[in-house]
Amino acid sequence: MKRRSFIKSALVVSATGAAVTGGLLSSQTVLAASHEMDLTKAKSFDEAMKMMGATDAAESDMIIIKAPEIAENGAVVPVSIASDIEGTTEIIALISNNPVPYAAKYTMGAKAKAAVKSRFKMAKTSDVVAVVKANDKFYMAKSNIKVTKGGCGG
Amino acid sequence: MAKSTIKLRTKEKGGLVQVKALITHPMDTGLRRNKKGDKIPAHFISEVMVEANGESVMMANWTGSISKNPFISLNYSGEKGDKVKLSWKDNMGKSDSLEKTVGKKK
The missing domain is CATH 2.60.40.2470 (SoxY domain)
Incomplete structure (x- = not known):
């Protein structure tokens, strides 16, 4: 059970990491809208x-x-x-x-x-x-x- | 010229200008699937801006939870002859805008 939750959390971390780098690489409008992006993730x-x-x-x-x-x-x-x-x-x-x-x-x-x-x-x-x-x-x-x-x- | 995606109506009454707009847009949430079962990518208007004489009246941040071909209506204190401009941007980088003078047919 522990192992499973560990894998899960590792996956989540890498996913958010990818999202962040993606945001940094793309245009500034994405950065400006980051607050909105967060809310749509809720x-x-x-x-x-x-x-x-x-x-x-x-x-x-x-x-x-x-x-x-x-x-x-x-x-x-x-x-x-x-x-x-x-x-x-x-x-x-x-x-x-x-x-x-x-x-x-x-x-x-x-x-x-x-x-x-x-x-x-x-x-x-x-x-x-x-x-x-x-x-x-x-x-x-x-x-x-x-x-x-x-x-x-x- | 391609037909505008925006239908804009403005009306002045007692110092208030009513702005009504219809925008033609699919507004896909990204959750719907097509007949083959593939997800239809999210495609929605993320930003709507209404300006009067160059001054921002309202800015809306939208998501996929707004209906297809969205409608918006709002009032602001203004007068006849104001130039009302409505513009939108979607999450795929498309945009459109339309300007109208309050109290004029065209």
């Missing part, structure tokens, strides 16, 4: 929250998620997220049961209203979590969406 919701440093995000009713309760087709789920919190700079959308929970990050400019609408893919019934960064603090809200037909893989 395979679970908790992991993604940890990577963002948003584990202590306070639930807020100032964030409004508009989404259908039941989505027939998980490939196209319209979700709109609006934040009434003053000084909102970032809106991050996470879909907790997707293979990669991190779905999107919106960075709002000074003039923009902190509200966006996009269509997401959902693998199965899941919570959609909106994490809002305002004044260097994190706030969150979630909404459960039932999916009858998945939209990832298949």
